[in-house]
Amino acid sequence: MTDDDFERHRPHLRAVAYRMLGSLADAEDVIQETWLRYQRTDTSGVENLGGWLTTVAGRVCLNLLRSRTTRGEVPLDESDPAVRLPDPVVSPLSGPDPEQEALLADSVGLALQVVLDTLSPAERLAFVLHDLFAVPFDDIAPLVERSPAATRQLASRGRRRVQEAAPTPDADLARQRAAVDAFYAAARDGDFDALVTVLDPDVVLRADGGTHPARPTVLLRGAKTVAGQATLARRLAEHVRPALVNGAAGAVAVIGGRVFAVMAFTVVDGRIAAIDILNDPDRLGGIEPDAFDA
Structure with a gap:
């Protein structure tokens, strides 16, 4: 050999x-x-x-x-707010490079990776x-x-x-993108009702800021709870650039020439069932912001 x-x-x-x-x-x-x-x-x-x-x-x-x-x-419990998000595989809308493509051959989304950790x-x-x-x-x-x-x-x-x-996401990437775009449009407008409409009633939001006190780990459940705490999404909306995260519709927020956050969405039956946000600067430094359309 x-x-x-x-x-x-x-x-x-x-x-x-x-x-x-x-x-x-x-x-x-x-x-x-x-x-x-x-x-x-x-x-x-x-x-x-x-x-x-x-x-x-x-x-x-x-x-x-x-x-x-x-x-x-x-963590032994998926509901534990200390859940550390897996590393996302982030690529532009043009698609993953050959190395990423091999890594994502079975299209396992970030939400399923979270469950695997349990x-x-x-x-x-x-x-x-x-x-x-x-x-x-x-x-x-x-x-x-x-x-x-x-x-x-x-x-x-x-x-x-x-x-x-782990919910089974919609296979249609265009349908996923429509839900993500609707989420950010509602966040930009501060439209609570529109946010609730695009979210699954049992939606889960997880945010992992690593060890940085200014970026705490957050776990939220339920459409009204997530919509009511969408202040961060509203602040980030103007900085959001569409991306693929683990092969699914997602986004990166670019602020000051750096990737501030990566957002992964799990869309089921046209509604967002999970939002996973990685904003740990120690784990985002290798993502090149110029790869994503402004």
């Missing part, structure tokens, strides 16, 4: 690690560790190198998830590898030290939690 053999699988491994960890930086660390293990192992007898690399990357991810849990970094490490591994990347339970079982049947149950529990907590 050669370096080229590994490089052919790099985009897939990055996608697996991103789904598992919700962090682009951690995903790169996983790829590096997988590469080192590949270098140290005689893989000449491996018939399915892609499957072998996937399980190696999965094991590295599982160890990272378990270490997060030990440090108390992973699963136990073993549940997340079983669900992500099997349901999103079609890895057989027989291959996953040794990673979680369970039987294939018990591993199937882990994936099933993860799947149920995802289905219960």
